[in-house]
Amino acid sequence: MLEVCSLTKCYATIPAVDNVSFAIRPGEVLGYLGPNGSGKSTTVKIITGLMEPTRGHVLFNGKDIQEDLAAYKHLVGYVPEEANLYPFLSGLQYLALVGRLRGMSDSVIAKRAETMLQVFAMHPHRHSAIAAYSKGMRQRILLIAALIHNPQIIIFDEPLSGLDVTSALIFRHLVSALQREGKIIFYCSHVLEVVEKVCSHVIILQRGKQVAQGSVEDLKRFETAFQPNDGHLTPSVLLPSLEAAFSHLVQEVDAEEAAREIVSAVGMA
Ligand SMILES: Nc1ncnc2c1ncn2[C@@H]1O[C@H](COP(=O)(O)OP(=O)(O)O)[C@@H](O)[C@H]1O
Ligand SMILES: [Mg+2]
Numbered sequence: 001m002l003e004v005c006s007l008t009k010c011y012a013t014i015p016a017v018d019n020v021s022f023a024i025r026p027g028e029v030l031g032y033l034g035p036n037g038s039g040k041s042t043t044v045k046i047i048t049g050l051m052e053p054t055r056g057h058v059l060f061n062g063k064d065i066q067e068d069l070a071a072y073k074h075l076v077g078y079v080p081e082e083a084n085l086y087p088f089l090s091g092l093q094y095l096a097l098v099g100r101l102r103g104m105s106d107s108v109i110a111k112r113a114e115t116m117l118q119v120f121a122m123h124p125h126r127h128s129a130i131a132a133y134s135k136g137m138r139q140r141i142l143l144i145a146a147l148i149h150n151p152q153i154i155i156f157d158e159p160l161s162g163l164d165v166t167s168a169l170i171f172r173h174l175v176s177a178l179q180r181e182g183k184i185i186f187y188c189s190h191v192l193e194v195v196e197k198v199c200s201h202v203i204i205l206q207r208g209k210q211v212a213q214g215s216v217e218d219l220k221r222f223e224t225a226f227q228p229n230d231g232h233l234t235p236s237v238l239l240p241s242l243e244a245a246f247s248h249l250v251q252e253v254d255a256e257e258a259a260r261e262i263v264s265a266v267g268m269a
Helices: 040-047 065-074 091-101 106-119 135-147 165-180 192-198 216-220 242-250 255-266
Strands: 002-011 014-024 029-033 055-060 076-079 153-157 184-188 201-206 209-214
Touching: 002 040, 014 029, 014 040, 014 055, 014 184, 014 201, 014 209, 029 040, 029 192, 040 153, 040 184, 055 065, 065 076, 076 135, 091 106, 091 135, 106 135, 135 153, 135 165, 165 184, 165 192, 192 242, 201 216, 201 242, 209 216, 209 242, 216 242
Parallel strands: 029 184, 029 201, 076 153, 153 184
Antiparallel strands: 002 014, 002 055, 201 209
């Protein structure tokens, strides 16, 4: 089990993540949501062991990950938000590099890479330099690289950015399949309709603070956490989607009004 206990991370004196706690058991997918700048990627960097928290702990099976960070990192597969890949390597060379760094044999790397490159329609491009890849192609290589060593804990930070419809669909089914394998999955995203389908529970973050948590159904149900903006909701209302629930909780602007203002601003002489 992965446990995050009272996690706080300050940049200078400003908390980017403020007293966040949660647990993910094997076979669970935690959806971690929030507007831009709410502290999602900061949390990700701490639970992948890339950054130390200012306060609080991350425990894996009851042990602080800082005690043996190298061993912990072997258990983790991570798809970062930014596709920073070596542009001069080919996709296949990059996967071989990652596999070797993970201590895998060349034959196992070759077998797994071959299958996953086929599934993600990257096989014809495997020898091309990453510099020539589109954003979606880089994202697919990152996904393969994160999974190639069969990690126990899988952390996705906005994994769908740049993915085409087919790859996104494969990704969605992949998350469910990994869940059935008993993986611990942390899924950070703002694509709410996917989160709604794949996550066993959800945390909503706003300015670093955990403002709601529960199952998707819990969050859609009108609860004390949801203060109606328009006065029309009654406590029995079931919000139609996670997106509606999210808007009620953290949306700080009226999206329709903002769009109208932009159109009228660009129309000005
Ligand atoms: N390295 C950094 N130094 C200073 N401030 C940072 C740094 N990284 C992120 N922040 C700030 O922390 C807050 C949370 O950022 P981040 O975790 O990237 O949010 P999210 O992933 O939800 O968009 C933002 O206000 C951001 O500007
Ligand atoms: Mg982010």
